[in-house]
Every structure is written in structure tokens, then in C-alpha cells.
Amino acid sequence: MESIIPYYARWIREGKLQVSSEWNKNLKVKFTVQDPCNLVRKTFGDALAEDLRFTLKACVGEENFIDMNPSMSNNYCCGGGGGFLQNPYKEERIQYGQKKLDQIVATAADYCISPCHNCHSQIHELAEMAPHHWHTLHLWTIICLAAGVLCRNERTYLGDDLREVNIPEWDETEFL
Amino acid sequence: MSKEPVVIKKKKEKTFKDIVMEKLPDGGNLNACLTCGTCAAGCPATGLHGMDPRKIVRLAALGMDEELKKTPWAWLCSMCTRCVYACPMNVNIPQLVFNMRAAWPREERPxxxxxxxxxxxxxxxxxxxxxxxxxxxxxxxxxxxxxxxxxxxxxxxxxxxxxxxxxxxxxxxxxxxxxxxxxxxxxxxxxxxxxxxxxxxxxxxxxxxxxxxxxxxxxxxxxxxxxxxxxxxxxxxxxxxx
Structure with missing residues (x-):
């Protein structure tokens, strides 16, 4: 059993997955990343967290990545895990998420990459309550944007700032 | 928590902690807690329903099994393992919580x-x-x-x-x-x-x-x-x- 994330990093290093952060050179849109507990602390450790950062930095530019504090194996759970999203304790789940909310706000990032569905749902919901709104993305979305193959109809989670950025020239789809 | 004094029964019976320890490698080190509170300090679920990971281990150590098996905190901890990652004694609190969940009758779980x-x-x-x-x-x-x-x-x-x-x-x-x-x-x-x-x-x-x-x-x-x-x-x- 493996995670796809080290493969993303490996394919980028091998040149098989050609991504570029050129699109963000002038835009300087800021990104942070959530370390999913199940992937990082509980299973693959900091090696996976490093691959996750390598992949993201290759896509958005090193200078546009802002890490959370604390991070990697020491990062906080967002509160979407362990079945929290399916239990009746919604108020407690949001209270639990306050630590994550504060962490993301402190990065002042415009986007939080969440390569886990539980994290994605929770962090997406937390953004609604934050004084500084951010957008929540799957990792594959930003990889495809940086590879120049992300169509408009695959940009549901992108903000207005990135809806028309690096669109493939052949794309005739419409934003969903 | 109850304001009544804790009464320790004279006859030694297997506590919930004993039963969980039998299932875990090294007993999950559940007897090794130094009560330092590092777990609680770095836990996002600390304070929810007046509970935190350190208190959970205390309830287990004191054999307060009814409280342990009843607290909804079992479902407010996400078993993220940050506590045991930080714990100097490697006390496996998330496994204790997993077993607390398992102690709920199946149909009464969320x-x-x-x-x-x-x-x-x-x-x-x-x-x-x-x-x-x-x-x-x-x-x-x-x-x-x-x-x-x-x-x-x-x-x-x-x-x-x-x-x-x-x-x-x-x-x-x-x-x-x-x-x-x-x-x-x-x-x-x-x-x-x-x-x-x-x-x-x-x-x-x-x-x-x-x-x-x-x-x-x-x-x-x-x-x-x-x-x-x-x-x-x-x-x-x-x-x-x-």
C-alpha cells in the first residue's frame, strides 16, 4: 500500500510530470498545505510531508509557499478525521478546528492544499468562518494547473483570481 | 465529573485499562503516564466537554470506568495521534480512545x-x-x-x-x-x-x-x-x- 504523493514528487523529479510555477511568478498567489494525519504522522511520516511540499513548491513557486506552524508530523489535526464529519457533534468539530483556522490565517495564504477528503471538507468549512477567507484545493488541481492542462470545468474550488490563469489554449469548456 | 469522592474498591477487579492493555503491544504504555500534560497542551480537543487526553488517562488509571465508557469525548478525539507523538512515555492514548469507542453498544454509536x-x-x-x-x-x-x-x-x-x-x-x-x-x-x-x-x-x-x-x-x-x-x-x- 502506497500513497500517490511520493509518486507525484518522483514523476516531477524524473521530468515525466512537467509542471511549472511560471504562471505564479508575477501573481504571487500564496499557498499553504495541510499534513493529513493519516498520511503523515500515522503512516508515512515526514518523508511524505517533504514530498508533498516539494510537489506543491514545484507547482506554485518556492517563494509562494508558506508553511503552517507547527508543520509536518507535528501539525495539528484539522478536526475532519476520525469520523468527526459524520457524527452529531458539529459545534465541537468547529471548536476543534479553531487551532487549524488560526494556523491557516497566520500564514495569510490564499489557498490551502488538502490532499485528504476529510481535511478538505473540514478546512473548506472552516474557511467560511475565518476573518481571512482562503480557498481549499485538492493537490491534483494545482498540479494540473501548473502543467497547463486544467480546464475551466475542473476549477470548481479555485477562486476568481485563478479562474482564467494558465487555461489550456484549446479549452472551450465553461466554468461550472 | 462527579463531586463525590472516588471510592476505590477493596477487591481488585480488572479495570477497563487492564483489558485494553492486554490488547496492545507493550500495553500501550498506559501505566507509564507522568501526568506532564504535554498531550493535553497540543490537543485540539482539549477542553471539549471539559475533557482532555491527560484526564482520559487519569480516568483510566483510577479505574473510573463508567465515566470513561460514557464520555462523548471518545467521539471528539479524532485519534490523530499527535498526543502519543509528543508523549515522552509513548502512552498510546488514541488506542485507549479507540477502545472507549468500541465499548459503546454498536447501535448507540453516532x-x-x-x-x-x-x-x-x-x-x-x-x-x-x-x-x-x-x-x-x-x-x-x-x-x-x-x-x-x-x-x-x-x-x-x-x-x-x-x-x-x-x-x-x-x-x-x-x-x-x-x-x-x-x-x-x-x-x-x-x-x-x-x-x-x-x-x-x-x-x-x-x-x-x-x-x-x-x-x-x-x-x-x-x-x-x-x-x-x-x-x-x-x-x-x-x-x-x-
Whole structure:
């Protein structure tokens, strides 16, 4: 059993997955990343967290990545895990998420990459309550944007700032 | 917590902690707590319902089993393992919490988690949303049709049950179930790198709510089905996409 994330990093290093952060050179849109507990602390450790950062930095530019504090194996759970999203304790789940909310706000990032569905749902919901709104993305979305193959109809989670950025020239789809 | 004094029974009986320790390697070090509070200091669930990880270990140490088995905190801890990661004595609090969950009568555990587990067990795909095999095949085909109209992706494949593929790729039910266009970026990446991959028609769903339910038989069954699909297809690697 493996995670796809080290493969993303490996394919980028091998040149098989050609991504570029050129699109963000002038835009300087800021990104942070959530370390999913199940992937990082509980299973693959900091090696996976490093691959996750390598992949993201290759896509958005090193200078546009802002890490959370604390991070990697020491990062906080967002509160979407362990079945929290399916239990009746919604108020407690949001209270639990306050630590994550504060962490993301402190990065002042415009986007939080969440390569886990539980994290994605929770962090997406937390953004609604934050004084500084951010957008929540799957990792594959930003990889495809940086590879120049992300169509408009695959940009549901992108903000207005990135809806028309690096669109493939052949794309005739419409934003969903 | 009760304001009544704690009465320690004279006759030594097996406590909840003793029973949990028998199940865990090194007893989960549940007797090794120094009460330093490092766990509680770095736990996002600290304070919820007046509880925290250090108090949980104290309740266990004092044999306050009724409180331990009743507190809803068992469902407010996400078992993220940050406490044991930080703990100088490696006290396995998340495993204690897992066993607290398991001590709840199954039908009294949170209905949403229970339902997701039962639905997954009742579906070949193990989808917690009950997404059946044929619907999965249909939605993959429909999405494929769209993506193949894009230059460079005319030959994109998203095989289901391809014998001998290198990777077996799983997928959270949320994509085929509610936002199928989110599968496309993943497919594009796999296509661009020339990966030899396949989905399985059975057991493709990545989620496992039986684990969160602390239903050992259930989560083992879900995992078994995914592992069997990998074995039947003869893949080299089972890749988790989240």
C-alpha cells in the first residue's frame, strides 16, 4: 500500500510530470498545505510531508509557499478525521478546528492544499468562518494547473483570481 | 465529573485499562503516564466537554470506568495521534480512545458513522455512500467521453478491472458520487506520466468509516475486500489517492 504523493514528487523529479510555477511568478498567489494525519504522522511520516511540499513548491513557486506552524508530523489535526464529519457533534468539530483556522490565517495564504477528503471538507468549512477567507484545493488541481492542462470545468474550488490563469489554449469548456 | 469522592474498591477487579492493555503491544504504555500534560497542551480537543487526553488517562488509571465508557469525548478525539507523538512515555492514548469507542453498544454509536459503515459493508464497492458497481462504471465512462475531446487526452484511459496493471488506484466516493469532474485532474496526471493503472469495480472506495466506528470486524472486512481486489487483478502496488 502506497500513497500517490511520493509518486507525484518522483514523476516531477524524473521530468515525466512537467509542471511549472511560471504562471505564479508575477501573481504571487500564496499557498499553504495541510499534513493529513493519516498520511503523515500515522503512516508515512515526514518523508511524505517533504514530498508533498516539494510537489506543491514545484507547482506554485518556492517563494509562494508558506508553511503552517507547527508543520509536518507535528501539525495539528484539522478536526475532519476520525469520523468527526459524520457524527452529531458539529459545534465541537468547529471548536476543534479553531487551532487549524488560526494556523491557516497566520500564514495569510490564499489557498490551502488538502490532499485528504476529510481535511478538505473540514478546512473548506472552516474557511467560511475565518476573518481571512482562503480557498481549499485538492493537490491534483494545482498540479494540473501548473502543467497547463486544467480546464475551466475542473476549477470548481479555485477562486476568481485563478479562474482564467494558465487555461489550456484549446479549452472551450465553461466554468461550472 | 462527579463531586463525590472516588471510592476505590477493596477487591481488585480488572479495570477497563487492564483489558485494553492486554490488547496492545507493550500495553500501550498506559501505566507509564507522568501526568506532564504535554498531550493535553497540543490537543485540539482539549477542553471539549471539559475533557482532555491527560484526564482520559487519569480516568483510566483510577479505574473510573463508567465515566470513561460514557464520555462523548471518545467521539471528539479524532485519534490523530499527535498526543502519543509528543508523549515522552509513548502512552498510546488514541488506542485507549479507540477502545472507549468500541465499548459503546454498536447501535448507540453516532448514527452517521454507523450508517456509513453499514452502507459500505452492504455495497460491493465499499462505498460509504452506497455507490454501486454499475453506477461507478457509468460515471467513469461518461467522464472519459468528455476528457477525450481535449487535445492530448484523446487516448486517455481510466480502466476498471484491468488484469496485471501496475497500480490499483482507489477513489473516495465523493468524486463519482457528487463531483465526478474532480476525477479528471487525477486521470490527466496518470495519463501524462504514462502510468499503467486500473480501478477495481469492487472495493474501490477509499473511505473506511467502520474504522472510525471502532468496528473491528467491519473495518477488517472493508480492507479485506480492497486487498482481495488487488490480489485478483495481480497489481504491483495499491495506491491511495488521498
Amino acid at each position: 448514527r452517521g458513522i454507523l450508517r456509513s459503515c453499514d452502507v459500505a459493508l452492504g455495497t460491493d464497492t465499499c462505498s460509504a455512500m452506497g455507490f454501486p458497481v454499475q453506477d461507478f462504471i457509468d460515471v467513469v465512462e461518461e467522464m472519459l467521453e468528455g476528457v477525450r475531446t481535449q487535445p492530448g487526452f484523446e487516448d486517455l484511459q481510466a480502466p476498471i478491472d484491468k488484469q496485471g496493471a501496475y497500480f490499483l488506484v482507489n477513489q473516495n466516493s465523493r468524486e463519482p458520487g457528487t463531483e465526478p469532474e474532480e476525477m479528471i485532474p487525477l486521470w490527466k496526471i496518470l495519463h501524462m506520466v504514462g502510468a499503467d493503472w486500473t480501478y477495481s469495480s469492487k472495493g474501490w472506495a477509499a473511505e473506511n468509516y467502520c474504522l472510525f466506528l471502532a468496528d473491528d470486524d467491519g473495518w477488517k472486512e472493508i480492507t479485506r475486500r480492497a486487498a482481495e481486489a488487488a490480489e485478483e487483478l495481480g497489481v504491483q502496488s495499491f495506491v491511495n489517492t488521498e
